[in-house]
Amino acid sequence: MGSHTIQRLGLALVFAAGLTMSLLYLQGLFDRADEKKAVAQLLAYVPRGGLTSVGEALLARGHAPQCSASVTSRLRGKVTVSCLASTAQKPLQFEIDFGGSTPRPLDESANELLRTLARTAPPP
Secondary structure (H helix, E strand, C coil), X not given: CCHHHHHHHHHHHXXXXXXXXXHXXXXXXXXXXXXXXXXXXXXXXXXXXXCCCHHHHHHCCXXXXXXXXXXXXXXXXXXXXXXXXXXXXCCEEEEEECCXXXXXXXXXXXXXXXXXXXXXXXXX
């Protein structure tokens, strides 16, 4: 192997590493944007038949909700969102599917919150 071939191989490896790092950086940006969008979508969500959003209900518990999110499926556009509204409670967990219309509760506390919010509207 000549020195010219080794130099080209080294250059190709540096280029591949740079491309990989750039793609990972971009994916991280997209993930963070999806996470912010999922939290905002959850907090603004008002169940059918309800009058109050999830964010308003969590705020009514006495503290501003602190939510975190993580992308669970990039291909399917799914993000798991955990919200803590009080230090005495465990986080409520929801799955946001950007292809669907409603958040899916992942634990009983989250499910109960959505059921309660859906019952807050007066009958027609």
